[in-house]
Amino acid sequence: MKITRKEFLKLSGAGLVLVFGGRELAALDRAAGATFPGGAKPRPRKQWAMIVDTAKCAKEPGCTRCIEACDAAHNIPAIPDKAHEIQWIWNEPADVVFDESDVQYLDAARRDEQIPVLCNHCDQPPCVRVCPTGATWKREEDGIVMMDWHRCIGCRYCMAACPYGARSFNWVDPRAYLANPNPDFPTRTLGVVEKCTFCSERVVAGKLPACVEACPEKALLFGDVNDPHSEVREVLSESYVLRRKPELGTGPNIYYRI
Amino acid sequence: MFLFEKALEGSRRYQLWVAGLVAFIGVAFVVYLHQLRYGLGITGMSRNVSWGLYIGQFTFLVGIAASAVMVVIPYYLHNRREFGRMTILGESLAVAAVTMCLAFILIDMGSPTRALNVILYPQFHSIMFWDMVSLSGYLFLNAIITVNALHAEQQNLPLAGWLSPVIRLSIPWAISIHTVTAFLYCGLPGRMFWRTAVLAPRFLASAFAAGPALLILLCLLARKLTGYDVGKKAIDGLAVVVTYAMLANVFLLMMELFTAFYSHVPELTEHLKLMYLGQGGPTLLGVFGQVSLLLMFAALAPLLVPRLRRSERWLTIACAAVFTSLWMDKGVCLVVCGFSPSPLGAVTSYVPTLPEVTITLGVWAAGALMITVFYKIAIAVNAEEGAEHSPTYEPGGARGPVGSAAHASQAGVLSSPGQFPASGDGTSGRDRR
Numbered sequence: 001m002k003i004t005r006k007e008f009l010k011l012s013g014a015g016l017v018l019v020f021g022g023r024e025l026a027a028l029d030r031a032a033g034a035t036f037p038g039g040a041k042p043r044p045r046k047q048w049a050m051i052v053d054t055a056k057c058a059k060e061p062g063c064t065r066c067i068e069a070c071d072a073a074h075n076i077p078a079i080p081d082k083a084h085e086i087q088w089i090w091n092e093p094a095d096v097v098f099d100e101s102d103v104q105y106l107d108a109a110r111r112d113e114q115i116p117v118l119c120n121h122c123d124q125p126p127c128v129r130v131c132p133t134g135a136t137w138k139r140e141e142d143g144i145v146m147m148d149w150h151r152c153i154g155c156r157y158c159m160a161a162c163p164y165g166a167r168s169f170n171w172v173d174p175r176a177y178l179a180n181p182n183p184d185f186p187t188r189t190l191g192v193v194e195k196c197t198f199c200s201e202r203v204v205a206g207k208l209p210a211c212v213e214a215c216p217e218k219a220l221l222f223g224d225v226n227d228p229h230s231e232v233r234e235v236l237s238e239s240y241v242l243r244r245k246p247e248l249g250t251g252p253n254i255y256y257r258i
Numbered sequence: 259m260f261l262f263e264k265a266l267e268g269s270r271r272y273q274l275w276v277a278g279l280v281a282f283i284g285v286a287f288v289v290y291l292h293q294l295r296y297g298l299g300i301t302g303m304s305r306n307v308s309w310g311l312y313i314g315q316f317t318f319l320v321g322i323a324a325s326a327v328m329v330v331i332p333y334y335l336h337n338r339r340e341f342g343r344m345t346i347l348g349e350s351l352a353v354a355a356v357t358m359c360l361a362f363i364l365i366d367m368g369s370p371t372r373a374l375n376v377i378l379y380p381q382f383h384s385i386m387f388w389d390m391v392s393l394s395g396y397l398f399l400n401a402i403i404t405v406n407a408l409h410a411e412q413q414n415l416p417l418a419g420w421l422s423p424v425i426r427l428s429i430p431w432a433i434s435i436h437t438v439t440a441f442l443y444c445g446l447p448g449r450m451f452w453r454t455a456v457l458a459p460r461f462l463a464s465a466f467a468a469g470p471a472l473l474i475l476l477c478l479l480a481r482k483l484t485g486y487d488v489g490k491k492a493i494d495g496l497a498v499v500v501t502y503a504m505l506a507n508v509f510l511l512m513m514e515l516f517t518a519f520y521s522h523v524p525e526l527t528e529h530l531k532l533m534y535l536g537q538g539g540p541t542l543l544g545v546f547g548q549v550s551l552l553l554m555f556a557a558l559a560p561l562l563v564p565r566l567r568r569s570e571r572w573l574t575i576a577c578a579a580v581f582t583s584l585w586m587d588k589g590v591c592l593v594v595c596g597f598s599p600s601p602l603g604a605v606t607s608y609v610p611t612l613p614e615v616t617i618t619l620g621v622w623a624a625g626a627l628m629i630t631v632f633y634k635i636a637i638a639v640n641a642e643e644g645a646e647h648s649p650t651y652e653p654g655g656a657r658g659p660v661g662s663a664a665h666a667s668q669a670g671v672l673s674s675p676g677q678f679p680a681s682g683d684g685t686s687g688r689d690r691r
Contacts (some may be wrong), residue, residue, distance in 0.1 A: 154368020163448025191368025
């Protein structure tokens with residue numbers, strides 16, 4: 001009996017599934033599809049992504065509307081001590097966000113331009129790889145990197161692994177710093193890690209993420225990057241974009257249009 | 259518990275020491291309860307430096323635990339009988355060190371009540387899972403070996419045959435615990451300071467210097483306090499191990515420095531500059547880095563001169579320098595430096611707080627207590643066995659249960675209970691003078 005390479009891949013894939021569990025199956029399937037153009041098409045799967053239009057964002061200097069909307073929606077405590085801050089989406093100077101950008105001769109005003117940063121919901125998230133309990137995982141149906149705040153043991157290995165500083169730890173009781181808690185979203189407890197969830201609770205109800213909705217300049221665009229007809233794909237097909245630290249192979253899903 | 263009654267009696271000095279340790283552990287435990295209630299916010303750790311002293315101690319102590327192989331290999335594998343009296347001390351040091359490691363991991367957890375989630379939802383792709391497996395396995399192996407070796411010594415019997423494969427297994431296992439610990443760090447994509455292939459080799463080199471250095475100091479202390487002498491040959495042999503391992507460690511460090519500074523890649527140099535130069539003036543991290551580097555070379559100088567290395571006074575100084583240097587390097591700088599600058603370029607200073615230092619010292623006190631009790635038991639068993647049997651193998655020299663240094667050393671070389679019967683016979687004649 002002669003086994004073709006494709007059949008061999010499928011067989012060894014089935015073996016791997018036995019060892020590593022079902023989660024790897026879909027990825028393997030896609031990989032096989034990509035390697036052999038004649039084979040089955042990769043299974044269509046959503047991957048939520050976001051494009052930050054930095055020019056539009058810069059039109060409102062000092063604007064923090066997206067951050068405020070997120071903080072209110074997700075019960076993010078206002079902890080004055082910078083060391084203990086919880087951040088899901090926040091602003092950083094442009095040259096910090098893009099460490100390869102050359103800003104030495106840029107106008108001081110433009111150099112201070114603030115750019116929102118958040119979890120990149122990576123294709124290959126290092127935080128998920130290192131988590132010892134599965135408290136953070138990449139959701140199969142839409143690619144969101146999720147968090148289970150009841151399973152997290154607070155070892156902070158994910159914080160060491162994240163190359164984007166997108167994860168926050170509850171060093172102190174966050175509930176003491178919540179003025180008006182939103183009853184529709186859980187508050188967190190002491191000693192767990194948290195981060196942006198791409199508003200999984202809103203997306204599931206067909207709504208846009210809170211930050212996207214709140215932006216007065218419509219500088220944030222949200223959509224399925226795996227859908228060739230989506231708006232995000234349309235923008236990506238005609239603009240130069242940057243991603244943060246693409247060289248690390250994490251496959252970030254936040255794009256910055258320059 | 260097995261032989262535990264031997265730890266309950268002792269001189270007034272012994273009782274005071276144990277009581278002092280217990281009291282300090284109690285204080286540290288109360289501080290830990292406060293940390294549990296208030297959160298890890300009472301430490302100096304922060305959003306940017308999210309691991310600190312606790313994880314640093316854990317990393318350093320895994321090395322101390324692994325370094326027990328440096329006496330296990332010559333004694334069991336190469337049948338070097340002069341290591342006989344030292345081996346039981348090395349193995350029980352490993353047991354204490356692994357226990358301290360587990361304590362530091364638990365203390366560093368934000369939600370320690372959920373610690374069992376690591377077993378309930380095992381993630382095979384997480385290095386932390388494998389670290390747990392390797393550490394608990396190593397603790398288990400060493401506990402079995404230590405208890406059985408003591409038992410054999412007490413009965414003056416050779417080691418049970420089934421223990422041989424267990425001891426052999428513990429050797430690669432020791433290497434694995436520190437390799438896996440290095441993998442915790444060097445497998446992270448965004449942390450350039452750790453993401454180096456020499457991290458695991460350097461971990462092993464520094465471990466095999468720091469661990470045996472500590473063991474030499476403990477052996478000398480044990481002799482001074484109790485008269486239990488591991489023998490000059492064992493000390494000298496281990497001092498050579500310390501020397502080679504420290505040389506390997508310094509060599510690997512030089513490799514890191516060359517690669518970073520000659521290639522001139524900022525991602526590589528910025529961490530090392532923070533560690534050895536500080537930032538626009540002396541920082542705590544910078545001072546630690548510099549002192550650690552200085553002590554590395556200061557320790558090598560006497561170690562490399564055979565005459566000084568064989569002098570106990572110089573060896574004590576060198577071992578203390580090796581231990582302190584590597585503790586500063588691995589127990590503090592390694593972790594803090596990996597986080598500074600942060601992925602977003604922020605340099606956040608990290609200064610451990612008083613509660614954090616108290617809890618850390620509490621775990622070290624618990625380690626000291628374990629060592630005290632283990633050594634007390636081991637030495638008591640040895641003295642008992644020596645008192646019963648010493649006349650048969652050293653006619654002229656039967657003295658008290660804990661004889662003079664010379665007597666004790668002889669007994670160790672000649673009797674070697676706890677060796678395997680078959681392997682022991684071949685060389686005993688050669689060792690007998």
